Amino acid sequence: MPAPIHSAQSAPGNPLAAAVWDADRLHRYARSGPRYTSYPTALSFDPSFTADDFSAALQRSNQTQRPLSLYVHIPFCRNVCFYCACNKIATKNTALAASYLAGLDKEMALTAQNLDTRRPVEQLHWGGGTPTFLTLDQMSELVDKLDAHFGLSDDPERDYAIEIDPREADVLTLRHLQSLGFNRLSLGVQDLDPQVQQAINRPQPRALTETLMDEAHRLGFRSLNLDLIYGLPRQTADSFAQTLRQIIELNPARLSVFNYAHLPKRFPPQRRILDAELPSRDEKLAMLRTTIEMLTAAGYVHIGMDHFARPDDSLAIAQRRGTLQRNFQGYSSHAQCDLIGLGVSAISRLDDSYAQNHSQLGHYQAAIDQGQLATLRGIRLCRDDLIRRDAIERLMCDMQLDLSTLSEHWQIDARGYFQSTLSALAQAQHDGLIDIREHRLEVTPIGRLLIRHLAMAFDARLPSEASHHYSNIV
Known part of the structure; x- marks a missing residue:
């Protein structure tokens, strides 16, 4: 595992740590608002934007010869985490993945018909759901299909990432992913406190995460990201600080520390979370303060919002160079790529257009089976x-x-x-x-x-x- 980092940000005079803790001011401005993974946001996407409009946008994008970024959405999870707001299908029936992969293959073919596939694929991201729901053979099949339709890259500067559930992956999984060309991992952790894990239905001992991280470092994965969430049930500022101390010992290259949004009317699994066990507004703000103080003291750069990175990570380097970008996966070090979203609910971002696929699996598969792109809505930017x-x-x-x-x-x-x-x-x-x-x-x-x-x-x-x-x- 890399040695702990140190930087000027850990100095006592760090302006962020010194200036940020005006609780009244933060509360006054802490209303709701977009995360701006796109502008216009998805609320402006229109059903009148059709699959034909998306095809035309793909064809126009060839004129720029911008590199490609591919996002593949794998919606399946074996278990439901109560906090989750992602588009997912909870099932233990792995046979469902076979028909889904067949649909993805058809979608790739329909998409590639409109693209100059000589454009390099600089980025690849598998998200979900739980991408490691797939068997190793299914992962190989999916990579082979992506390569056949778009031509994947072996450039050392490529950014090929996959989201990992440490409860459903092992050393063999990581070695297989490396052989497939992935060079970056994002591991879901959320919290290391057993009481919090119990409340969100996600038991996950630290040893699972630590074992995978150690093996990933030995294998030479370029960057590891850990996801944490503050504001979960049974969390306190002190308990979250203990989780952060353990995470800092693990020393990931990147951290995403999200603010839990409790919206049980929109996301049914959240109804299993007891309101009485949620931390207060002041307690959540104390967790945010603790997060920034501890991570900056440990040498991490606060990229913005909920992202932190070591100074030598590509995110921090891109920010210093002024080439950082935001997309539907958050901050990205590969600017100037056209993003192609594949799978149920996936969103594509082209130079002047956004297009989103059907969010219901049945509607997505019906469109693909009819030989049509699964576009539900989108927008062409003025x-x-x-x-x-x-x-x-x-x-x-x-x-x-x-x-x-x-x-x-x-x-x-x-x-x-x-x-x-x-x-x-x-x-x-x-x-x-x-x-x-x-x-x-x-x-x-x-x-x-x-x-x-x-x-x-x-x-x-x-x-x-x-x-x-x-x-x-x-």
């Missing part, structure tokens, strides 16, 4: 959408925005174009969330925690009642 997407993405990735660069790129007067936005940010500037000077916007340390709120000022499509649609910012 020029204003493209300009605002650029501004939001740069603000969320760089924690700053240069209006002069925006003006030059889009041939506009950006300060005039975003006059109403700058007016809307006046209170946030007064409250110390952002510093606006002439043509430059700089997010402050406390503003990093509320970056979703700052981005909302640029959103021309935000619903009037955002709280009905989105999770809380912190």
Whole structure:
């Protein structure tokens, strides 16, 4: 396992740790808002955008010759975690995967008909659900199909990642994934406290995660990410700090520390969680404070929102270079890729369009069986959408925005174009969330925690009642 990291961020004068803990200010701004994995957000996707529109968008994308990023959604889970809000199918019937893989093969063929497949596949991500629901042979079959239709890469700089449930993987699984070309792993942990694990129906001893991480390091996987969640039932600031101490000892390259959104009306498994066992708003804020203080003291860079990375990880490097991007998997180090989503509920992002597949497995398979792309809805972006997407993405990735660069790129007067936005940010500037000077916007340390709120000022499509649609910012 790599040696522990140290950086200037661990110094006592770290401005983030010193400035961020104004609880009243955080609570005042902690309303609901989008995560901006896309702009416009999925709420703006329209059913009038059809499979034919998506085909046309794929064909237009060939003109740019941008590299490809492939996302494959594997919706199956053997067990339901009560907190989960993902599109999933709980089953122990592994035979279901065979027909699903056949559908994926057909979808790949339909998609590839519209693509210049000489475009390199720089990124590959398998998510879910639980991708390790598949057998080793099924994983091989899926990689073979992806390679046959799109041509996978052996470039050492490729970013081929898969989400792993440590309860359903072992050393043989990791060796097989490495042989298939994966070089990055994301392991779901959520919390190491047995009482919390019991409350969310996810028993997972530390030894499972640690064994897999040790083997992944020995095999030479380039980057390991661990997912944690704060705000779960039975959690306290002290118990979560104990989990963080153990995680820091494991020393992953990246960490995603998500804020649990309790929305039982939308996600039925969450109804198994007792409201009385959920931490209070103040306790959750204490967990967030503990997270940032402990991780930055351990040398991690706070990339933004819920992402942390070691300074030598590709995410931190991309942020320093100004090439970080956001997509439906969060922050990404591979900018300027066209993202092709495959499988039920998957979303594609092309240069000027988004398209989302059917979220119901039966509808998805019916469309594919009829020889059609499984597009449920989407949107083609207008020029204003493209300009605002650029501004939001740069603000969320760089924690700053240069209006002069925006003006030059889009041939506009950006300060005039975003006059109403700058007016809307006046209170946030007064409250110390952002510093606006002439043509430059700089997010402050406390503003990093509320970056979703700052981005909302640029959103021309935000619903009037955002709280009905989105999770809380912190």
